[in-house]
Amino acid sequence: MSDCGCGPTEAETKEQRRALWIALILNGIMFVVEATTGIIAQSTGLIADGLDMLTDASAYAIALAAIGRSANFKAKAATLSGSLLMLVGIGVLADVVRRAIVGSTPEGSWMIAVALVALLVNIIVLRLLSKQRRDEVHIRAAWIFTRADIVANSAVIASGVAVLLTSIGYFDLFVGAAIGLYVVKEALEILRDAKKARLESKLG
Numbered sequence: 001m002s003d004c005g006c007g008p009t010e011a012e013t014k015e016q017r018r019a020l021w022i023a024l025i026l027n028g029i030m031f032v033v034e035a036t037t038g039i040i041a042q043s044t045g046l047i048a049d050g051l052d053m054l055t056d057a058s059a060y061a062i063a064l065a066a067i068g069r070s071a072n073f074k075a076k077a078a079t080l081s082g083s084l085l086m087l088v089g090i091g092v093l094a095d096v097v098r099r100a101i102v103g104s105t106p107e108g109s110w111m112i113a114v115a116l117v118a119l120l121v122n123i124i125v126l127r128l129l130s131k132q133r134r135d136e137v138h139i140r141a142a143w144i145f146t147r148a149d150i151v152a153n154s155a156v157i158a159s160g161v162a163v164l165l166t167s168i169g170y171f172d173l174f175v176g177a178a179i180g181l182y183v184v185k186e187a188l189e190i191l192r193d194a195k196k197a198r199l200e201s202k203l204g
Contacts, residue, residue, distance in 0.1 A: 082190030108164030
């Protein structure tokens with residue numbers, strides 16, 4: 001932030017854009033990879049993680065649009081991001097219920113391999129965004145998205161190992177449900193931050 005505390009400098013804004021563009025591209029690619037592999041491997045965890053990546057990409061696009069705009073606009077952008085994440089969480093939980101009823105046999109090796117790649121991508125993105133998040137609510141929202149992804153990736157890897165060792169598909173459903181609940185929690189955090197930022201912008 002600039003010394004006056006009134007907002008990011010031009011250099012910081014440029015760095016924000018760079019970080020968000022990298023995050024957007026990487027997450028867009030990983031959405032395609034994880035969603036496709038999740039369908040092939042019949043893994044709720046991978047599909048959930050892939051959808052989370054898509055929502056992340058949307059959040060990064062929203063954050064890009066918010067750069068250089070008013071504090072109120074950034075708060076609204078964060079609210080939109082949080083709402084999208086909430087929808088993903090609910091959708092994941094619904095898919096868990098559907099697969100529990102219909103039944104599925106996930107491929108543990110595919111789950112582990114793809115989730116490891118996704119984890120590496122998200123660690124890179126988190127490091128980029130950690131340098132930029134500061135007090136900017138829209139950047140913080142993007143950072144929270146990525147933090148949630150790392151937890152989800154780790155859970156999918158653990159689930160893949162469990163499925164590979166035991167051939168019990170319910171591990172995948174359990175992880176899918178856990179990801180869904182965690183995503184909802186993160187969405188609520190973003191929405192709380194956005195609400196606080198809106199109030200501060202009105203008072204300011």
